[in-house]
Amino acid sequence: MSTETDWKSAGKTEDLWRREVGLGYSTVVVQDGRAITMGYDKDTGLDSVWCLDAQTGEVRWRHTYPSKIWNQAHEGGTVNTPTFDGDVVYSLNREGNFYCLDVKSGEVRWHTILMPEGNPHELEIPTWGFSASPLVVGEHLYLNCGRLLAIEKSSGKVLWRSNDYGHGYGTPIAFDQAGTAVLAAMNGKGLGVVRQKDGSEVGAFELAGKSRGIHAATPVLVEDGTLFVSAPTVPTSARIAFGEDGLKPVWNDRVMINSFSGCVRVGQHLYGFDGQVLACLDLDGKLAWSERGIGNGAVFAAGDRLLIMGGNGELITAKASPAKYESLASAPLFEAGRYWTKPILANGIVYCRSSKGTLVARDHRTAP
16 A cells, blocks of 8 residues: 555556566565565576666666575466665565665675574475565564564574464564554464564464465454455455454455455455455445456555556556446556566556566656
8 A cells, every 4th residue: 555646547658667577476665766576587596686776677786596486386486575674675585585685785784594404493384485575663574484483683583483373475564452562464374463572472363274274465454453354265354353352253254355465455445356356345344346357466555546457467547446446547568477466656657567577667657
């Protein structure tokens, strides 16, 4: 979700720039004129962290290291998105290589292997690898690796680990619950909530009957402190509240099943892909509208508009309105691949990615 409002629904007809960055689903983070993403080169067997000029696509630096393709049930490639933090960027890959890189040069500040010899953190590499992005809160980093991990961001030292909740693919969120700083993340069993200070459990809600469910979406926090979650392996979605006896569903129904990319909340409504169908859902679990024909993709919200990467390789701008689906503009961008990566809007430029490795920037700025 972005608060950016100064951008055109219909961008320029030509690309601002286009570049091949390698196989995968990593999206883009933008800061101070830099766009950073990841990709996998299947010819060399290397993962790459790319730092590109956000307006021209020119390479400022590239950090590479050996990795595997991880092509179970899809083409494979990177699935993690890096995280900016001042003058550094944090990058985790599918095998547990965790890097802190200098934003200006790409030099390694530190490197932590999450599963060193002896596996002291008692981790298990998930079927599709470690997939979540690092979450920065104060002086700590938090990772969802089935267990939630707290890491000292100055050194890469693991400070604590939570209970093992099964294979987790979604990035955690941080918030305050009744005066306690907590983390919430989807994992193999459902939703887990732990204290930020030590990883002790606040509550857990099991959505799946098996411990290796594929839950990739990030929980969505609502103003009243409840959480919306969605799980394709049950399948179900639910709004979860904190009670005296732990986590309890406000409602639990099959109304919005996010396979890969999660929902975005605008006001009192959620927008996302229910399988192959784009849908709008209110916070009581009632369907406002659904739109077929777009295909399974990803949604990003900016102000009162949606940026939608459709399953047919088309970028769509639509109103974020519960009244009806209303497209404002569309542009075909890709001809091959899967489009599970969220489009990103930054400073009026929209960045979109295909699984084949094509990254394209489109100019939606109101002024040159």
